[in-house]
Amino acid sequence: MQPSDKALVPFVSVDNMMRLVHHVGVEQMIKQIAAQIEADFKRWESFDKTPRIPAHSPHGVIELMPTSDGEAYGFKYVNGHPKNTSEGLQTVTAFGLLADVYTGYPTLLTEMTMLTALRTAATSALVGKYLAPKSATTMAMIGNGAQSEFQCLAFKAMCGIDTVRLYDTDANATAKCAANLKGKGLTVAPCKTPEDAIEGAQIITTCTADKKYATILTDNMVGPGVHINAIGGDCPGKTELHRDILLRSKIFVEYPEQTRIEGEIQALEDDYPVTEMWEVMTGQAKGRTDDRQITLFDSVGFAIEDFSALRYIKSAIEGTDFYEALDMLADPDDPRDLFGMLMRAG
Ligand code: NAD
Numbered sequence: 001m002q003p004s005d006k007a008l009v010p011f012v013s014v015d016n017m018m019r020l021v022h023h024v025g026v027e028q029m030i031k032q033i034a035a036q037i038e039a040d041f042k043r044w045e046s047f048d049k050t051p052r053i054p055a056h057s058p059h060g061v062i063e064l065m066p067t068s069d070g071e072a073y074g075f076k077y078v079n080g081h082p083k084n085t086s087e088g089l090q091t092v093t094a095f096g097l098l099a100d101v102y103t104g105y106p107t108l109l110t111e112m113t114m115l116t117a118l119r120t121a122a123t124s125a126l127v128g129k130y131l132a133p134k135s136a137t138t139m140a141m142i143g144n145g146a147q148s149e150f151q152c153l154a155f156k157a158m159c160g161i162d163t164v165r166l167y168d169t170d171a172n173a174t175a176k177c178a179a180n181l182k183g184k185g186l187t188v189a190p191c192k193t194p195e196d197a198i199e200g201a202q203i204i205t206t207c208t209a210d211k212k213y214a215t216i217l218t219d220n221m222v223g224p225g226v227h228i229n230a231i232g233g234d235c236p237g238k239t240e241l242h243r244d245i246l247l248r249s250k251i252f253v254e255y256p257e258q259t260r261i262e263g264e265i266q267a268l269e270d271d272y273p274v275t276e277m278w279e280v281m282t283g284q285a286k287g288r289t290d291d292r293q294i295t296l297f298d299s300v301g302f303a304i305e306d307f308s309a310l311r312y313i314k315s316a317i318e319g320t321d322f323y324e325a326l327d328m329l330a331d332p333d334d335p336r337d338l339f340g341m342l343m344r345a346g
Helices: 014-024 026-041 082-087 113-131 148-159 171-180 194-198 243-248 256-262 277-281 303-317 338-345
Strands: 008-012 053-057 060-068 072-080 094-100 106-111 138-142 163-167 187-190 203-206 213-217 227-230 239-241 249-253 294-298 324-327
Touching: 008 014, 008 303, 014 026, 014 106, 014 113, 014 303, 026 113, 026 148, 026 277, 026 303, 060 082, 060 303, 072 303, 094 113, 094 303, 106 113, 106 303, 113 148, 113 227, 113 277, 113 294, 113 303, 138 148, 138 194, 148 163, 148 171, 148 203, 163 171, 163 194, 171 187, 194 213, 203 213, 227 239, 239 243, 243 249, 243 294, 249 277
Parallel strands: 008 106, 138 163, 138 203, 163 187, 203 227, 213 239, 227 294, 249 294
Antiparallel strands: 008 324, 053 060, 060 072, 072 094, 094 106
């Protein structure tokens, strides 16, 4: 029995996502997703918002990230398992779904492991556009795992970075990142220590994975005027920065209710003042106010960024063959005759 068109859900596999990214271009796609995220952050108040829903285990975390703007509903399923890489598996994998609020029917199912790396990079660079020193040309990239190349290319495409200084505790990760960035228009400097990596950098991105309170940067390493893009600390008990850096910085977040649970600001009092990025983007709050200020984006990844990315993909695949039609909704001719449909199939 053939399902009717209205019951078929477009599905973007990893293979098709990679074809789409090559078709659009990595940097171009990051810029387009960033534009969608910026547009959605500017209508922040029209979204249903909740901190993501985690299931913690000794092995890692599995999370659901839902949101809706009243017309579309989206969620992402994502895991965080830092121990995975030692077993040949990824730290972060994800898939996501978009649905029509009017019917409740899904309108898109897609891989989101690639898409998360793209949207995280897009968010980081978008925030960097608002907060980083305008003259920034060099970024330190600490943690050279799965997200790192996407981050470097996003800051090149959107913030004018021409040099990246790489550091990872695992020299193989740095070598992999440097090799992948070859010929991509960046000067790449592999470094042996984090101190060396941040030398001369106006932007510092920390993107490490360890399920503990780590100290990737200590206070004495961070000079005035830098922008810190801290994306690796995104879970209770998992942070990257020494508390003293937080106290010297002006702190910007996505959604404080979630960041206070998961972000670097776990180390601070519950009412410690932070600025929400949507307020900076709409002009209701100030971003960087002087050249010597340290700005810190305490990024954890929020559902609206995934919603923006899902809607971007939905429109990008229209009229293309970058998806398959998935038979995932039962559609009996008589909506109440689900059992009859099952019997006829026998
Ligand atoms: P990954 O495991 O592929 O890479 C992490 C890298 O960090 C590894 O190469 C590891 O060797 C390195 N590392 C660990 N401890 C280090 C240290 N002390 N100094 C330097 N390097 C160190 O992970 P990934 O997919 O690149 O993700 C990195 C982190 O970013 C994870 O914690 C993940 O949860 C987080 N993340 C955040 C967002 C967000 O929106 N904020 C999105 C995606 C991933």
